[in-house]
Amino acid sequence: QVQLVESGGGLVQAGGSLRLSCVASGRTFSSYAMGWFRQAPGKERDVVAVISWSGDSTWYADSSVKGRFTISRDNAKNTVYLQMNSLRPEDTAVYYCAARSLFGVGRGLNEYDYWGQGTQVTVSS
Secondary structure, eight states, X not given: OOOEEEXXXXXXXXXXXXXXXXXXXSTTGGGSEEEEEEEOTTSOEXXXXXXXXXXXXXXXXXXXXXXXXXXXXXXXXXXXXXXXXXXXXXXXXXXXXXXXXXXXXXXXXXXXXXXXXXXEEEEEO
């Protein structure tokens, strides 16, 4: 069992930055691929970025976040990060981290087994 706790969300003006953190419990964190997802009001939850267990491989959902967002992890701290720069109002959402226990890096919601409670990010124009 893995428990995930996100933090770092908040209210920021357009163009600003935030760094989200997700701390995982359990000794097997370093063996899990991790992902960040977001759910905007009235929309489905979508993948933002994923990272392999080693951190060597990353993937970003689309061009709207690539170049602005960076996913990283520190296995010694059981933590995965999402650095978000040049934030836009359309980035407003609840951001969730998730862990995948199976081999490989998943890109879909149903490929992740454990979820955090989410952290709100609001970007004002």
